[in-house]
Amino acid sequence: xxxxxxxxxxxxxxxxxxxxxxxxxxxxxxxxxxxxxxxxxxxxxxxxxxxxxxxxxxxxxxxxxxxxxxxxxxxxxxxxxxxxxxxxxxxxxxxxxxxxxxxxxxxxxxxxxxxxxxxxxxxxxxxxxxxxxxxxxxxxxxxxxxxxxxxxxxxxxxxxxxxxxxxxxxxxxxxxxxxxxxxxxxxxxxxxxxxxxxxxxxxxxxxxxxxxxxxxxxxxxxxxxxxxxxxxxxxxxxxxxxxxxxxxxxxxxxxxxxxxxxxxxxxxxxxxxxxxxxxxxxxxxxxxxxxxxxxxxxxxxxxxxxxxxxxxxxxxxxxxxxxxxxxxxxxxxxxxxxxxxxxxxxxxxxxxxxxxxxxxxxxxxxxxxxxxxxxxxxxxxxxxxxxxxxxxxxxxxxxxxxxxxxxxxxxxxxxxxxxxxxxxxxxxxxxxxxxxxxxxxxxxxxxxxxxxxxxxxxxxxxxxxxxxxxxxxxxxxxxxxxxxxxxxxxxxxxxxxxxxxxxxxxxxxxxxxxxxxxxxxxxxxxxxxxxxxxxxxxxxxxxxxxxxxxxxxxxxxxxxxxxxxxxxx
Ligand code: ATP
Ligand code: MG
Ligand code: MG
Numbered sequence: 001x002x003x004x005x006x007x008x009x010x011x012x013x014x015x016x017x018x019x020x021x022x023x024x025x026x027x028x029x030x031x032x033x034x035x036x037x038x039x040x041x042x043x044x045x046x047x048x049x050x051x052x053x054x055x056x057x058x059x060x061x062x063x064x065x066x067x068x069x070x071x072x073x074x075x076x077x078x079x080x081x082x083x084x085x086x087x088x089x090x091x092x093x094x095x096x097x098x099x100x101x102x103x104x105x106x107x108x109x110x111x112x113x114x115x116x117x118x119x120x121x122x123x124x125x126x127x128x129x130x131x132x133x134x135x136x137x138x139x140x141x142x143x144x145x146x147x148x149x150x151x152x153x154x155x156x157x158x159x160x161x162x163x164x165x166x167x168x169x170x171x172x173x174x175x176x177x178x179x180x181x182x183x184x185x186x187x188x189x190x191x192x193x194x195x196x197x198x199x200x201x202x203x204x205x206x207x208x209x210x211x212x213x214x215x216x217x218x219x220x221x222x223x224x225x226x227x228x229x230x231x232x233x234x235x236x237x238x239x240x241x242x243x244x245x246x247x248x249x250x251x252x253x254x255x256x257x258x259x260x261x262x263x264x265x266x267x268x269x270x271x272x273x274x275x276x277x278x279x280x281x282x283x284x285x286x287x288x289x290x291x292x293x294x295x296x297x298x299x300x301x302x303x304x305x306x307x308x309x310x311x312x313x314x315x316x317x318x319x320x321x322x323x324x325x326x327x328x329x330x331x332x333x334x335x336x337x338x339x340x341x342x343x344x345x346x347x348x349x350x351x352x353x354x355x356x357x358x359x360x361x362x363x364x365x366x367x368x369x370x371x372x373x374x375x376x377x378x379x380x381x382x383x384x385x386x387x388x389x390x391x392x393x394x395x396x397x398x399x400x401x402x403x404x405x406x407x408x409x410x411x412x413x414x415x416x417x418x419x420x421x422x423x424x425x426x427x428x429x430x431x432x433x434x435x436x437x438x439x440x441x442x443x444x445x446x447x448x449x450x451x452x453x454x455x456x457x458x459x460x461x462x463x464x465x466x467x468x469x470x471x472x473x474x475x476x477x478x479x480x481x482x483x484x485x486x487x488x489x490x491x492x493x494x495x496x497x498x499x500x501x502x503x504x505x506x507x508x509x510x511x512x513x514x515x516x517x518x519x520x521x522x523x524x525x526x527x528x529x530x531x532x533x534x535x536x537x538x539x540x541x542x543x544x545x546x547x548x549x550x551x552x553x554x555x556x557x558x559x560x561x562x563x564x565x566x567x568x569x
Pocket of ligand 1 (some may be wrong): 029030031033034039040041043044109226227272275276277283284285286
């Protein structure tokens, strides 16, 4: 079993359960459906869902859809697909928009308490009044409006009487606060925009901090885990939770009844952790969207994209991602991690689990001239050298084979251990061959090698133990299945493509060789697989049958990662 995780968040959860503060814990994963989830989100998902599962609690998937103009049902579908793929399931699927009625009643309560006011300053004026890190803000001239006037104006905002941007509802906190988030932040804005769930019902929409804090409270979330950039928002989060006090005011939850949602509000605690960032990647949704729209990649699920849909297609497995998240750990230190941590987790996961197969991606033919034309046999290979449970398979062997062109050198460089004219090499699992001649075409290009198979070196024979320098892989030419192979590599050639410097942006650092498509050959047992089956192609790397383009019998493989870290930077 995996060792118990001991990060500071799980420590807090353990203590809260031990002290009886909570009988059961509840978390949530709250993506905004304005793009596809990426590798960074995998960390949040593993944490939110993982903590809930480990402590017998539950986790909601909450779509943070408070920003109507930017959302798309395509993203909503992909988000659900990604969470399930990573191995998690939600207790409830919710939307921030499910709570619009509650948020509205909460806003009215704040106004009545003198904790919120309607402000007529323009966005630009609000910025000007806000002050700066070194300068306190100034009170809005509308801050001292009466409760009656605020109620009147806010209900008219809600009725749709005012144009976009003409008024906001603002919290009345402290314009001199050292924390700018507390300088009378906006709680509601006017936006006459259709919403995918609530249609034209609302001409006003709640701001993120207000909606997020109350969304957590409404769902009875105990531990609201989020990334470090929200640390400075925590005082506002707590202010919203405390001043509204949904748990102590069940009347505010009345709108939930009509929607068949439980009235279970609580008092959540926000805890921040560091974002996951890797070098050689660009992860902001804005840039990923631009890359898709400008066709720098083939779409959100291009295997070179850091989206979960992309890396899934690349051959990343849920267990590799969970392993990576465990290795990275949970802390409060933001850092840019080396991509080898991500790739290493994939290699280790696939090394342990992926069946082995033989494939040739740059074929050179060899003819075993001492075998009869119709020679055919079937050799037994284990599927995995370290996992006998994966069983065995049969590989056809015949007189003509494909080997890798680079496994032969006419003029071998010093230290070359593979095939050369007059030399011997071991054919993986089949015997030892001697190369007699390289046959060339009119242009001097080698078209095939004529070789002799040592009959005393076949599997199980004494002569098979004879020492030869190298072992190479092969496939039987007659039985090989022609395969499209997509050799993927890193999308960017520099470690930090995300830093715009010297007039350059990430677009200037695209790797022109990030995808090379070749035609190769695989043994029959590789061609037959289902989409998304991963293999180690011996000596070549880890490959996966493409999720969309592969069909059993007419294979398409994507290279997930090379066997070793061969990136030279
Ligand atoms: P982006 O800045 O890429 O658009 P976001 O934070 O706006 O990301 P959300 O959809 O709001 O994206 O994220 C949902 C959850 O995932 C949030 O709780 C957020 O903190 C978390 N998350 C997003 N990016 C990362 C990351 N790189 N590492 C860890 N958690 C992340
Ligand atoms: Mg966000
Ligand atoms: Mg964002």
